[in-house]
Amino acid sequence: MHKLKQHLLAVAIAATPTLAFSAEGVDLPDTLAMTAYGTGSAGYSQMVSIGNLLQNEYGTSVRILPGENDVSRMTPLKTGRVPLCACGIASYYGSEGVLMFASPDWGPQPIRVIVTSTASFGLGVAVAGDIGVETPADLKGKRVSWIRGDDALNIGTEAFLAFGGLTWDDVERVEFPGYGRAFEGVIADQSDTGFTMSVAPPAQQLAASPRGIVWPRLDPDDKEGWERLQSVAPYFQPHKVTSAAGDDYGKDNPWIGASYPYPILVMNADADPKIASSLVRVFIEDYDKYKDAAPGNAGYSLENQNMKWVIPFHDEVVEYYKDIGHWTDEMQAHQDQLVERQQVLTDTWKQFTGSNPPSDEEAFKKGWMDARAKALEAAGMNPVFR
Known part of the structure; x- marks a missing residue:
């Protein structure tokens, strides 16, 4: 798509959300798996409605694995069993390597945002x-x-x-x-x-x-x-x-x-970039085709995306927003800072776990949280969690 047309598309989406656009450049596998909240949740219902759209418009069957807690939703993403998680705020905790993710089996996760929903609730x-x-x-x-x-x-x-x-x-x-x-x-x-x-x-x-x-x-x-x-x-x-x-x-x-977004559709930084590129196009450009299909779907509109939140976007998502003219230097600076923060956390985790840390889980957690805080402060960043 020509860049002028992409810019006009972005303006049109933002200004007139009642228009229906068809996403271009969508390249998804025949089957797409993801984890989500339990079957009675708003997040699960929303992903079912998106699955129906992907099946009807693009021939992609979506398989949703419901998880009743954060660990059951995040583990398949961590192990590569699924490329996507329609997660809650635990995705942020995972990216920071804190709370339940401060254990030896977890540590900071290389999580990237595809899209989020911020609807009318708080x-x-x-x-x-x-x-x-x-x-x-x-x-x-x-x-x-x-x-x-x-x-x-x-x-x-x-x-x-x-x-x-x-x-x-x-x-x-x-x-x-x-x-x-x-x-x-x-x-x-x-x-x-x-x-x-x-x-x-x-x-x-x-x-x-x-x-x-x-x-x-x-x-x-x-x-x-x-x-x-x-x-x-x-x-x-x-x-x-x-x-x-x-x-x-x-x-x-x-x-x-x-409020904060829910669900937060995330994938790992090294997952298939075609999935990230395709899904952000579907969520933004096919908005009018699914916005009324489940409660809370309106929260996925372009105007409801927080471009300077706490988890970095996937690289392909950034490229998409650049292509449609919906990306600024300020947003890029924020994105760069978040990516740098994740790198600091990843490097610190490798150093800590490679230095014969305590085998006791509580002592391990305390040692990690101390090392984490010191590394972030040395980089001029707020640890938030201690």
Whole structure:
């Protein structure tokens, strides 16, 4: 495709998303396998709808392997059993080599983004509506849920507290054995908060309970608050949430809150480049053919792609955005920094694992996290996790 035509295509996609385009240059295998969340999840439903499009338009059959946890979704990607994962935020943890990926069997993963979905929902701390909370700062002294064994939810809560200038020391931490039990505890007046997706059933149940629900406002103009939040969880981004549990929220009265993409379609940096090149074309240029096929599909539009997020794009995706005129020098500088960060992590992992590290898993993790933080700081980068 001539570059002028590609530039016009990009403008047209951004300006008039109701037009239907057919992707050009798609070269996919007869069968394409991927992992995704469980069969009842939004991510799985979205991948089924994309699979239907690929079968009908390009003759490619998509085989989806549902995984009930992050390890079961990420392991087939790591081993090369599948080239793609429609993952959650664990893909970021994997790229950083932290939390569950700080073990001897994992380490930093060479993950690259193909496309992400940021739809109308948000992610954050749902608060009981009867305790007078309007912003994260109002959580001081309140009962805040902490979930045993769930780093992602606890980090999310910690990030919201940080927005309000708070830490776990400023609240009453209430421990629960699981996500669902935490919301049962809020409804039963044992705690006041739970971290969740804004449209998730537990949030809906809290909204329908006598306590009601509030989503604390995160002022997008509060630069210091956002810096504190993103220093804990840099994958969050400001978001005007039009789909949230509670009668007080909707398109006419959105929650001024936060979100991060879900699902995040990723592959490894050294996987078949034709797959990356073809899929980004399908997701962007065939948008009107699948946008209404499953809840949340609208989040894959070109305008919803965060070009300066926390995981680097695949090289072929970058080339595509350059070709259609949707790439800037600033985006390239950010991409280069993310790729450099992954290289620092990869080199440090090789040095650490090659230096007779401790055999005890906890000691191994501590040694790796220390080495990781020192290497990133030496490169002028924020370790984020310690």
